[in-house]
Amino acid sequence: MASGVSILPAPQLAVLNEAYRKAVARKRLKVTIAAAVFCAALLIAVFGAEVNLRTLFTYFGNFVSYFDRILTLDSGARVWTDPLEWFWGWKKWLRMLGETLLISYVGTLAGATAAFALNFFAAQNTSPGPFLCFAIRRLLEFARTVPGIVFALIFVIAFGLGPMAGVLAIAIHTAGALGKLFAEIVENADMKPVEGIRSTGASWLSCMRFAILPQVSAGYISYALLRFEINVREASVMGFVGAGGIGQELVVAIRKFYYSDVSAILVTIIITVFIIDITTGWLRGRLFGKEARG
């Protein structure tokens, strides 16, 4: 079989090879330096985080046996041999789970509404004034950078123990996160409809309502649903600081070593998160499908 690859004459080849070697050497040097810096940072981090491999090796068996223990009932049998005993507190847990879902729902909706009200001011192309835009942006940034659980810690003191603190914490964090995403959608929107509506003498509000909103509402809903998914997870730990939901039960079970309860509550949470993920995924698919068809 004749070879289709032609070999260049040696001198020409030597020049090309040299150039190739140089390019590769430069790249390798860069990668090596980056890797060295990264390793140095890691090494510092190892000391900073008090990593102790001996502890890990000594106790790693504990990690495995922890899962062994949480999957064992008090009677010594495996949990799945007696589901009734395993989920003995299912009435209470389901109620708490419902509370968790409500916390994330109410928090998401309230936060999304706030984000909706603020995002037109935060988007560069629709904001009435640069100062307002800057101020709202910083506000949203603050709301999303401070972790939700920190808000919860503070709100528990201000509003008292209970789900209300959790809802407000989630709402604020959601408003910050969604406000930014919403504003980005608005910034990507087509401005021609706005000009069209503006030219008829419409106010700023009408411009937003009739020119921007129809373009962006599908994106809003999609992001809000995604956020709801995240918030369910977040709400499941709000109870750790006393802000309601199933986290309260979980932290008690973990701290007091009620092993089989831990696994039961974890399984409940994981299944719920699965269901929520699938449902919102399906819902988003449907809404977007509709949008594409319409």
Next chain:
Amino acid sequence: MSQMTRPDTSELREKYPDLFDRPAAARLATPVMILAALAIFVFGLVDLDFSPGKLISGISQLGWITMMMIPPDLGASLPLYLKALGETLSIALLGTTLAAILALPVSLLAARNIIPTNLIRFPIRRFLDSIRGVDVLIWALVWINVVGLGPFAGVLAIMVSDFGAFGKLFSEAIEAADRKQVEGIRASGGSALHEIRFGLMPQVLPVIAGQVLYFIESNTRSASIIGIVGAGGIGLQLAEQIRVLEWQKVSFLVLMILVAVAAIDFISTKLRFAIIGKRAVA
């Protein structure tokens, strides 16, 4: 001035019946959905014990707390807090790196174009999903039970919870990779490992590096809160100061977290641009 002619609506009506006479179901769908959403919202407010009185007294409390927070002041504990911040950054960096190292081989197993059979991929995907379903704070509590209080538990918690996320993201990146380069390697006689090393990795690694950097950034946030349950870092200090109502210290700690997150954000964005190029960063 030209007279605008009225469009012939009857003709248009005939042409686009869907636009003029939308079925009642389609017209009612949106208001009904909004009403349902509102109904659940109101039910939620009632069920979660919201009351205007509580809200108002809480907000006035909150206003009072905010007043107490100004000006941020930390007394004499700066070295302690800086150490805690360093701990937090270390936790984020180490946890994310370990998670990425662990997740890479697993993500290969979870990618459709590497392992064509559902038999392995499906259980691995569900396993990763279950890990992701559990919040990092819960993992922190579990690890505290295993290795004791301290930042090490935090590293392990971030590692496990990111392992789930990375496994999914990496396998998606691998699935999105171009098949042609892998085929090229195979055509020139490369083994399966060669295909992965020279066909896939050059395409996938920049994406993965970008994701890891992004996670280091978001984990700085996570690492700053896992201290609340006792897993080291600045969250521990923060939770303590909130519990003893030292509001000036609280506001200072929050500011410290914000500055640290902003700094990491800045660095990682720069690095991401350098690695993947401006265009690829969404």
